[in-house]
Amino acid sequence: MAPNKSLHSICRWTFNAGKGGFVPGNIREPWNGANLGTVGTVELIKDKIAPRMPDNVKLGYEVHYNSEIDESIAVEFADALVDAKIALAMITPGAHSHFAYGGVASLDSKEVAAARELGTKTVDLAYGPLKKAWDKDTPPTFVLWNGSYGYDLASVGVRAMYQTLKESIADLCKYEEKAGGELYMGIEPKPNEGHPAMLLPTVASALIFWQKLEEEFGVTRAKKGVNKEFGHSEMIGLDLVNDTIEELDNNSMVHMHLNSQGYNDGIILGGPGKYDIDHGTRVNGMNVAVAGLINAAGFARWKGHDMQPRAYDNVDQAIDRVVRSVLSWEACDTAARNLDEKTLMQHLVNRETAKAEDMMRAAVVDAQKTFDRLYAS
Secondary structure (H helix, E strand, O other), X not given: OOOOOEEEEEEHHHOOOOOOOOOOOOOOHHXXXXXOOHHHHHHHHHHHHHHHOOOOEEEEEEEEEOOOEOOOOHHHHHHHHHHHOOEEEEEEEOHHHOOOOOHHHOOOHHXXXXXXXXXXXXXXXXXXXOHHHOOOOOOOEEEEEHHHOEEOOOOOHHXXXXXXXXXXXXXXXXXXXXXOOOOEEEEEOOOOOOOOEEOOOOHHHHHHHHHHHHHHHOOOOOOEEEEEEHHHHHHOOOOHHHHHHHXXXXXXXXXXXXXXXXXXXXXXXXXXXXXXXXXXXXXXXXXXXXXXHHHHHOOXXXXXXXXXXXXXOOHHHHXXXXXXXXXXXXXXXXXXXXXXXXXXXXXXXXXXXXXXXXXXXXXXXXXXXXXXXXXXX
16 A cells, blocks of 8 residues: 655755754754755755655745745745745744743733734745745645743733733734635744743644634634644653644644654653753654544644754764654654554553563664665665
8 A cells, every 4th residue: 555645844944054052053064054945955855865765755944934934035946946846834923933921922012012013924925926836735824933922031021911911913914814824823832932931832722712702703724724843742741642632632742843852762862941952853662652542533734853963963963853753753653553542441441551661662762763765775
């Protein structure tokens, strides 16, 4: 049986010269801003990553407006995507690059107005020159990353920020509906960064938020939901599998970021209480379980690789990590499809959890063997 078509999107921000701070900021000199622009990244993916993908994988691209894409290069960028047969999978306003006091949740009237304008301009660009680069069957996701929707002072003002955020996002959604209503709108929950406290820290927070927008502002929940971010659930010590069930049960999984903080495979370090490490996808039991859940639910939208090279990687190693991330998910997906779910469920019904554990461990072994085969081919 031929493998199912699988949509994977690669992020522009992965291809950076180095993070700086406590680690080198220029270890990948060919990728500094002067040497590798957004259009150049598309060509790099076409030349270095696409040839290493299995036949069933369709590639997409994720980008921030206006730090990585703007009106000045939009036409050239769209042409490059079409030429490379890479679709625009996700676009997001890079509000965190401009606004440090809440963005569209800000109590500063000038900041909130400017942040709202950034959002509407992002919609305009997606429906304008970038429209030609959409996949004909799977429109992009407009992700609302909450990196600027936060605060560092406990006060009664937080309630006003939350209300301002609701008004801002409701207006943005209505603007997008008038533009065409084809984009999927996804909130990306995160417990912290870039503030100690965030207005939408969890999956449950995002689900309640969309419910309130429907009740208070008449915003339809169709095509609205969550950008499922594996690593953000892990950072706060929440259950990635249960988050998945909540998202699917509310028909709200509109996009995925498959990165990992690494705490659940017993090999790489990270996890609750750590900073956002952004490892690529791992071969582990959690991912096999999530793959089984989304397959059963019929999820067929973009799976993004929101990841960072390691601080010591050169260019070739960084590219290889992106390839490994995609293949790791495909391996976990294959293992989930190979798993005898009927027998697994029978073990659970019979309280034979040790036998169920054996089956999941065997599935991880199956996934690793599949990864080895895909990586070698």
